[in-house]
Amino acid sequence: MIEAGQAALDSIGRDTDHKRAAVIYADVAQSQFQIGDVAEGVAYARRALESAQRTESTWGLRHLTTVEKTLAGQQDQAARELLGDLIATRLALGTSPS
Template structure:
């Protein structure tokens, strides 16, 4: 339920509740055994950070999402991450562009079709 609340706050652009919803969502799962859900939650947090204009935090959470998806070779997690490719492509900083390249490379390696 916590992950659903986070997704809802992200989609509504409810900046005030994103941080607390993030903490509840991450606290509700075991990050060591539930990497697929962790990747989805990190992707939702990343989307929220870009929406509120914090691209540095957005890139950090996107990197965490990618790492979580990679640990389990989760095509589901990588496909969910595919939703942010356009956002990363529009970023001018080197770190975001490097992350975009990593994401595309990992999605291709796992045979994931573009989102």
């Protein structure tokens, strides 16, 4: 999944297609969490959030719901901070978790 996600990112224009990038970053983040790489998972999830924020994409934020649930179980400080940022962004854009 991680290699497929990277290939997908390479195929789109990350500077112009933030909505798709947000979804792909979220998928790669979730894959990283599943294999136990919290630091990489947080890094990709942060990129997903930033991409969704650039376009105020509720689609991108909804796709981060699974990541948000995974972050809720993490004790890592960076993961906890990202969880707070995800929740704050979701609330600011008026979206609810699925």
